[in-house]
Amino acid sequence: MSYEDSRLYRLRHSAAHLMAQAVAELYPGAKLSIGPPIENGFYYDIEFPASIKEEELERIEQKMKELAKLKQPIVRRLAADRDEARRIILEETTNGEGAENAVYKLELLDAIPGGEEVSFYEQRATDKQGQEHVFIDLCRGPHLENTGEIQHFKLMNIAGAYWRGDVRNKMLTRLYGTAFETKEELETYLHNLEEAKKRDHRVLGRELGLFMFSPRVGPGLALWLPKGATLRNVLCDFLQAEQLKRGYQPVVTPNIASIRLYEKSGHILTYRDKMFPFMEDEEKETFVLKPMNCPFHIEIYASSLRSYRELPVRYAEFGTVYRYEQSGELAGMLRVRGFTQDDAHLFVRPDQLLDEFKGVVDLMLTVLKKLGLSEYRVRVGTRDPGETKYVGHDENWELSESAIKQACEQLGLEYELSPGDAAFYGPKLDLIIKDALGREWQMGTVQVDYNLPERFELEYIGEDSKPHRPIMIHRAPFGSLERMIGLLTEQYAGAFPLWMAPVQVAVLPIADRHNDAAEALAARLRGQGLRVEVDDRRETLGKKIRENQRQKLPYMLVLGDRDIEAGTVGVRSRTEDLGAMAVDEFVVKVTAELAG
RNA sequence: GCCGAUGUAGCUCAGUGGUAGAGCAGCUGUUUCGUAAACAGCAGGUCACCGGUUCGAAUCCGGUCAUCGGCUCCA
Numbered sequence: 001m002s003y004e005d006s007r008l009y010r011l012r013h014s015a016a017h018l019m020a021q022a023v024a025e026l027y028p029g030a031k032l033s034i035g036p037p038i039e040n041g042f043y044y045d046i047e048f049p050a051s052i053k054e055e056e057l058e059r060i061e062q063k064m065k066e067l068a069k070l071k072q073p074i075v076r077r078l079a080a081d082r083d084e085a086r087r088i089i090l091e092e093t094t095n096g097e098g099a100e101n102a103v104y105k106l107e108l109l110d111a112i113p114g115g116e117e118v119s120f121y122e123q124r125a126t127d128k129q130g131q132e133h134v135f136i137d138l139c140r141g142p143h144l145e146n147t148g149e150i151q152h153f154k155l156m157n158i159a160g161a162y163w164r165g166d167v168r169n170k171m172l173t174r175l176y177g178t179a180f181e182t183k184e185e186l187e188t189y190l191h192n193l194e195e196a197k198k199r200d201h202r203v204l205g206r207e208l209g210l211f212m213f214s215p216r217v218g219p220g221l222a223l224w225l226p227k228g229a230t231l232r233n234v235l236c237d238f239l240q241a242e243q244l245k246r247g248y249q250p251v252v253t254p255n256i257a258s259i260r261l262y263e264k265s266g267h268i269l270t271y272r273d274k275m276f277p278f279m280e281d282e283e284k285e286t287f288v289l290k291p292m293n294c295p296f297h298i299e300i301y302a303s304s305l306r307s308y309r310e311l312p313v314r315y316a317e318f319g320t321v322y323r324y325e326q327s328g329e330l331a332g333m334l335r336v337r338g339f340t341q342d343d344a345h346l347f348v349r350p351d352q353l354l355d356e357f358k359g360v361v362d363l364m365l366t367v368l369k370k371l372g373l374s375e376y377r378v379r380v381g382t383r384d385p386g387e388t389k390y391v392g393h394d395e396n397w398e399l400s401e402s403a404i405k406q407a408c409e410q411l412g413l414e415y416e417l418s419p420g421d422a423a424f425y426g427p428k429l430d431l432i433i434k435d436a437l438g439r440e441w442q443m444g445t446v447q448v449d450y451n452l453p454e455r456f457e458l459e460y461i462g463e464d465s466k467p468h469r470p471i472m473i474h475r476a477p478f479g480s481l482e483r484m485i486g487l488l489t490e491q492y493a494g495a496f497p498l499w500m501a502p503v504q505v506a507v508l509p510i511a512d513r514h515n516d517a518a519e520a521l522a523a524r525l526r527g528q529g530l531r532v533e534v535d536d537r538r539e540t541l542g543k544k545i546r547e548n549q550r551q552k553l554p555y556m557l558v559l560g561d562r563d564i565e566a567g568t569v570g571v572r573s574r575t576e577d578l579g580a581m582a583v584d585e586f587v588v589k590v591t592a593e594l595a596g
Numbered sequence: 597g598c599c600g601a602u603g604u605a606g607c608u609c610a611g612u613g614g615u616a617g618a619g620c621a622g623c624u625g626u627u628u629c630g631u632a633a634a635c636a637g638c639a640g641g642u643c644a645c646c647g648g649u650u651c652g653a654a655u656c657c658g659g660u661c662a663u664c665g666g667c668u669c670c671a
Contacts, residue, residue, distance in 0.1 A: 161666070206607080539629095
């Protein structure tokens with residue numbers, strides 16, 4: 001049974017109504033808008049007469065408990081027609097506060113399609129003091145039978161939310177809460193939230209020495225520490241090797257360019273507010289910090305006459321781009337202002353589009369598998385049939401939309417179609433992954449583009465010795481290194497698989513007299529291509545194990561008199577003591593693990 | 597950018613009007629140790645920043661900045 005059909009869903013929906021009832025009683029003049037159940041709870045968007053503070057949640061929660069205990073029956077009411085619905089909203093749902101108080105509900109009513117029935121949910125009861133409590137809300141439902149069933153809930157936080165999700169509208173106050181069937185489930189949920197915070201990449205990034213931010217450098221500008229930079233290099237090496245196999249060619253381009261490049265590409269028109277402020281040189285030439293790599297790669301393509309025989313051309317670059325994200329959107333490594341895309345641009349003939357797209361999807365699948373990511377969503381963004389903002393000919397769009405679908409189907413990649421999510425210049429495929437707190441982030445992306453080849457008048461000479469326009473594919477399997485490594489940190493809770501781990505092996509000499517042997521062992525393992533550190537601090541073995549364990553190192557090798565004499569090491573994995581092993585045996589074991 | 601919250605030592609946190617505290621980390625000394633924290637001592641702070649109220653501000657008020665949870669937007 002789907003979540004939407006479950007009792008839990010109805011419970012949360014009814015909890016949202018209960019919260020709205022409590023707010024209506026506590027804050028006369030509060031204007032209610034919408035209050036749906038969501039993945040882990042519910043919310044209600046409300047315009048309060050005066051801004052409210054987080055501490056007031058407790059008061060609202062208290063009121064909810066009182067109202068729940070009244071065991072108000074929840075009754076569905078059908079409005080006979082629009083006029084009656086309007087009357088109910090104006091006269092019954094606003095506690096006599098009139099039309100001004102019902103603005104959002106009236107707008108919602110107008111949005112309900114003509115043929116559809118209009119229903120209300122009503123809950124009412126009289127308390128011991130003889131006071132009557134009534135709450136009626138325009139709502140599709142369904143709900144529980146009685147407010148008495150709402151017992152295990154908690155209000156979580158306050159946030160602002162634009163009415164109907166549109167920045168041009170008024171910002172309402174959103175109250176978030178959660179509710180469960182049992183006390184245990186509620187407690188488990190809250191406990192898991194706490195646990196998830198320990199996997200937060202911002203916490204682990206510092207603890208494990210991966211990356212950091214500094215106020216002196218600036219918001220959203222990451223600093224990669226040695227271990228993080230090592231991890232980053234490992235991932236880049238992997239992808240680069242994979243791309244080499246697939247006929248990609250490396251290119252390298254600058255971080256700034258004349259504004260003329262971005263005028264030509266059209267980004268100045270569509271992207272200006274996401275770009276860092278421009279800079280001007282002494283000769284009044286304006287330069288911009290690059291927000292995208294594509295125009296540079298296009299210049300390289302356009303630098304010589306291309307034959308149809310050369311295509312597809314695939315230019316790849318780990319290109320660092322800068323985007324002036326709004327301050328409130330920054331989120332650790334998951335949302336930064338300077339990031340490196342594992343970018344590439346493919347210039348293809350129409351007859352190559354399907355195969356090339358398949359090649360890219362295959363690469364993405366290879367990457368996902370290697371990274372151990374299995375929890376992801378694939379979204380194919382196609383045109384919204386009602387929209388006219390798109391560039392390019394219809395037959396091209398049909399060609400590329402079907403190429404994307406075919407590529408996925410032939411490679412067994414499950415996807416969901418999302419009409420309207422295409423870029424204005426072409427359809428795309430996005431990879432979406434959740435972080436520790438369950439928030440979704442767009443990672444890898446493949447986009448078909450007819451716009452830029454047009455704007456830059458790109459050509460190749462066809463078999464017919466006439467010029468033809470190539471199609472571009474933009475693609476980034478990781479998306480960005482910052483976001484990907486942030487996410488991987490959370491996925492693995494810092495315990496990266498052996499091949500990724502910045503330090504794979506720590507050698508732990510027991511006493512000072514074992515330091516030389518430890519260095520020799522480390523050198524030997526490094527000779528095998530392993531990333532090895534020696535922990536020769538003057539600390540007890542127990543302490544070294546504890547701390548290296550906390551650093552989530554895959555292997556620790558304990559080295560003492562017994563081992564030096566026998567040519568062994570005491571091997572310890574992340575979880576357990578594996579006992580003494582010959583050094584060669586350990587090398588074989590680790591090598592096998594890396595190969596497998 | 598907008599709504600709400602937070603900002604005290606490298607880290608985690610205590611301190612609600614009377615001159616700043618703990619644990620861990622650091623440094624020094626002792627200990628040379630076989631599988632998750634040896635012992636002792638020392639040092640460390642413009643209480644984010646700027647302004648105001650007050651005899652007196654980490655504490656109250658205002659502003660700025662940064663961070664966190666959302667909204668919008670996105671790799």
